[in-house]
Amino acid sequence: MLLIPCPYCQHIFEEEDFAYAGEAFIERPPQPEQISDQEWADYLFMRNNPKGPHLEQWIHAAGCRKFFVVKRNTANNRIEGSWTMAKAHAGKNDLLERL
Numbered sequence: 001m002l003l004i005p006c007p008y009c010q011h012i013f014e015e016e017d018f019a020y021a022g023e024a025f026i027e028r029p030p031q032p033e034q035i036s037d038q039e040w041a042d043y044l045f046m047r048n049n050p051k052g053p054h055l056e057q058w059i060h061a062a063g064c065r066k067f068f069v070v071k072r073n074t075a076n077n078r079i080e081g082s083w084t085m086a087k088a089h090a091g092k093n094d095l096l097e098r099l
């Protein structure tokens, strides 16, 4: 079982209080009508599946109901940090560089 720190509640809760919401920093194409069907399918379905550090979105479903970003090592399930969406996006390049 994961113990996940919610950056909004400033407390650690059990995994059952949260829902996984996919890989972090997936950006919707600004003009979907101008990209190919393959590019649209890649945006919708293709995700990284690394063994090691991974940036993910989670929602505190049974708590504050806010989305946030978690850095989780998929090899050992250790949570290496969590950030509010605002802080994660402000430090996006730094977070991606430190993977």
Ligand SMILES: [Zn+2]
Pocket: 006, 007, 008, 009, 010, 060, 063, 064, 065, 066
């Ligand atoms: Zn929370």
